[in-house]
Every structure is written in structure tokens, then in C-alpha cells.
Amino acid sequence: MQTADKAQPGFSTRCVHAGTLPDSYAGGVNSPLYTSTAYAYPGPANENIYQRYFNTPNQQTVADKVAALEGGEAGLVFGSGMAAIATVLLAFLKPGDQAVFMKGLYGGTHALVCDVLMRQQVDIRWADTPEAFEQALTPQTRLLYIESPSNPLLRCIDIAAIARIAKARGILSVIDNTFATPINQQPLALGVDISLHSATKYLNGHSDLNAGVVVAPAAIIRELRACATHLGGMLDAEACARLERGLKTLAIRMAHHNHNALLLARYLNELPTVARVYYPGLETDPGHSIASRQMNGFGGMLSVELTDASQVPQALRRLRIAQPALSLGGVETLVCVPAQTSHCNLSKEERQQVGISDGLIRISVGIENIEDLQADFGEAFSGQP
Numbered sequence: 080m081q082t083a084d085k086a087q088p089g090f091s092t093r094c095v096h097a098g099t100l101p102d103s104y105a106g107g108v109n110s111p112l113y114t115s116t117a118y119a120y121p122g123p124a125n126e127n128i129y130q131r132y133f134n135t136p137n138q139q140t141v142a143d144k145v146a147a148l149e150g151g152e153a154g155l156v157f158g159s160g161m162a163a164i165a166t167v168l169l170a171f172l173k174p175g176d177q178a179v180f181m182k183g184l185y186g187g188t189h190a191l192v193c194d195v196l197m198r199q200q201v202d203i204r205w206a207d208t209p210e211a212f213e214q215a216l217t218p219q220t221r222l223l224y225i226e227s228p229s230n231p232l233l234r235c236i237d238i239a240a241i242a243r244i245a246k247a248r249g250i251l252s253v254i255d256n257t258f259a260t261p262i263n264q265q266p267l268a269l270g271v272d273i274s275l276h277s278a279t280k281y282l283n284g285h286s287d288l289n290a291g292v293v294v295a296p297a298a299i300i301r302e303l304r305a306c307a308t309h310l311g312g313m314l315d316a317e318a319c320a321r322l323e324r325g326l327k328t329l330a331i332r333m334a335h336h337n338h339n340a341l342l343l344a345r346y347l348n349e350l351p352t353v354a355r356v357y358y359p360g361l362e363t364d365p366g367h368s369i370a371s372r373q374m375n376g377f378g379g380m381l382s383v384e385l386t387d388a389s390q391v392p393q394a395l396r397r398l399r400i401a402q403p404a405l406s407l408g409g410v411e412t413l414v415c416v417p418a419q420t421s422h423c424n425l426s427k428e429e430r431q432q433v434g435i436s437d438g439l440i441r442i443s444v445g446i447e448n449i450e451d452l453q454a455d456f457g458e459a460f461s462g463q464p
């Protein structure tokens with residue numbers, strides 16, 4: 080397990096220093112920004128450099144930093160989380176293969192599986208426990224795909240158990256580690272082959288760029304890069320440089336997100352207008368015991384169900400600090416109603432089946448002062464007219 084390596088510097092040290100390019104020209108402390116789309120050939124490592132080949136200096140820098148944080152051998156940076164996910168699935172699944180996906184995935188991933196993978200004649204199965212994954216296996220199974228904690232109900236699955244099932248069959252295991260981040264969860268150390276992220280969220284952390292990252296053993300990244308070069312979903316140098324800057328504060332931001340979300344979850348849990356709080360950090364949450372074993376912190380995402388769903392519009396209107404907005408993982412607190420956003424294309428019955436009620440509000444807890452957030456939600460959720 081690379082994360083148990085005593086020689087590894089701590090998370091904050093890796094956030095600040097891992098992967099930084101030396102500035103041999105001017106001696107600057109930051110990685111120089113290489114904006115060229117044309118490079119002299121052959122390149123320094125006898126490899127032609129080009130942004131769509133995923134091998135420019137700034138792309139490499141970010142990939143190396145995230146790989147160091149995940150305790151993995153190598154990484155690849157993409158133009159969005161979906162570009163990363165789509166490239167992984169298209170690189171490793173071909174017609175006739177079977178793949179098992181966790182139920183309740185991020186909506187975009189679910190749509191990609193249904194709209195693209197199924198048309199590629201990939202046989203898709205859904206499962207929600209390690210036992211169900213095991214039962215879904217066929218001789219054609221090539222890949223297992225999970226998300227933990229999941230969006231928006233923060234469901235957690237035993238990551239090591241999924242990795243063991245995959246290893247025993249010699250098939251790939253993939254996790255979307257976006258909600259946890261490498262600070263809170265180290266899937267590769269738990270035996271997973273591929274950990275990927277929407278870097279749009281916590282990794283960048285400032286709600287001002289779209290990116291994705293994949294971390295895996297070098298041999299897997301080599302194969303993935305060959306496919307990525309065909310699909311072309313790369314990130315340009317300036318966005319890489321801004322993502323690198325965002326990553327430098329990931330560890331301290333996550334410590335604050337973890338702290339705020341736990342205190343806000345406990346606070347909301349006591350409000351009479353709140354029927355239920357979904358947060359793996361609460362002892363009453365069904366994911367608490369597995370999350371306690373496999374996470375270093377419970378993350379900044381939580382969801383609440385209001386007792387009276389008709390109060391949702393008023394509650395959102397009354398928030399002064401938290402803002403209703405899509406996306407998550409930034410320094411600012413955001414709220415959204417899954418029934419009106421990510422799950423609006425499902426019927427009410429279908430939503431009920433997947434556990435999304437009309438009174439459900441997802442909260443991306445930011446790094447503001449916790450007293451201010453508690454006061455904001457306390458006032459907005461008071462139920463007073």
C-alpha cells in the first residue's frame with residue numbers, strides 16, 4: 080500500500096509540492112505555464128509533445144500531483160469529469176462485454192451508460208451491495224464501477240470488498256472518488272484499479288473551471304492514454320495551471336469542509352422541520368460504519384429531507400449565505416433540489432424508487448464560518464412564514 084509508505088510526505092505537503100515543474104529559466108516558485116500547441120520533435124523523452132496527446136508539461140504537472148495524492152503510479156487530466164469517465168469506459172469496454180454499475184450513480188454517468196454504452200452493445204447490470212455485484216458477474220464481466228459516497232443520498236459501499244471481487248476475476252474496478260477526494264479516501268490502497276474525479280468539484284475547489292482526473296497503475300494509464308488521444312477530451316495548459324493552484328489548498332479546504340459538514344449535519348438533525356439528514360458522519364446514517372472504516376473524514380456533502388416538501392421553495396428563498404446553484408465542491412455553500420435538477424426527467428414514482436423525494440435538498444457545505452451557516456439554515460428552515 081503506497082499510502083502506508085512512511086516516506087510519503089503528508090497530504091498538505093504533497094498538495095503544495097508534488098509535481099511542481101522546476102522553473103529553470105527564471106527561478107519562479109510556481110510551475111511555468113507552457114501554452115504552446117506546437118513543440119519541437121522529437122521531444123525530450125523521444126516522445127512528441129502535443130496537448131491532445133495528454134503529455135504537455137502543465138498537463139503532466141497536474142496529473143503527477145493528483146497521482147501523488149491518490150498514492151497511484153500515474154494520472155491523466157481531462158477537460159471534464161465526464162470526459163474522464165467516458166474515456167475510461169470506452170477504453171476498457173467493447174461490444175459483448177458486461178459491466179456492473181452501482182445503483183444511484185451521478186446522473187451524468189447514468190445517462191452515459193444508458194445512452195452510449197448500451198448502444199455499443201455492452202451488457203449493463205446494476206447492483207447496490209458487494210453481494211449483488213458478485214451475483215451480477217458473468218464470464219463476460221470486464222469492469223465494476225462504484226461511487227462512494229454517492230450523489231445525492233451519500234450512500235457508501237465497501238470499497239475493499241468490491242476490489243476483492245474484481246481482483247479474484249482479474250477484471251477492472253473503477254471508483255468515482257469525487258465526493259470523498261483523495262484526502263478523505265484512498266481507493267487504490269483499498270485495492271481498486273482506477274480512481275477518477277470530476278476535478279471541477281473539490282480538486283479545483285473554486286467553482287471556476289471544468290476538469291477531470293484519472294489515477295491508476297502506469298500500465299492502465301498507458302492504455303487509457305491511447306484511447307484518450309483518439310477521443311480528444313484534454314484540458315488546456317491555462318486551465319491546468321489554475322487547477323494546479325486550486326489543488327495546493329485541497330487538504331486544508333477538505334479539513335474545513337469535513338468540520339463544517341459534520342457540525343451542520345448534527346445541527347440540521349435537531350431541527351423539527353427536518354425529517355432526515357443523509358450524512359455518513361452521523362452515527363444514525365446507514366453508511367456510517369463502512370465510511371468510518373474506509374474514510375479519513377466524511378466530506379462536505381450532505382442532504383436533508385424536509386418534513387413538509389411544500390416548504391422547499393420558501394426555505395431556499397430565505398437562505399442568505401447558501402445559494403441555490405448546480406455543482407458542488409467549491410468554497411461557497413450551495414444547495415440544490417435533486418427532484419428539480421439532476422432527477423427532473425424521472426417521474427415522481429421513479430424518483431421515489433431511487434429514494435429522491437420532493438423535499439430532498441442537497442447541500443455542498445462550504446468553508447464559511449460554521450456559526451454563520453447554522454444561523455442561515457436555522458432561519459431558512461424555521462418553518463416560519
Ligand SMILES: *Cc1c(COP(=O)(O)O)cnc(C)c1O
Binds near residue numbers: 162185257258280
Ligand atoms: C460533477 C460530477 C461528475 C461530472 O463531472 P463534470 O466535471 O461536470 O463533467 C462526475 N461524477 C460526480 C460524482 C460528479 O459530482
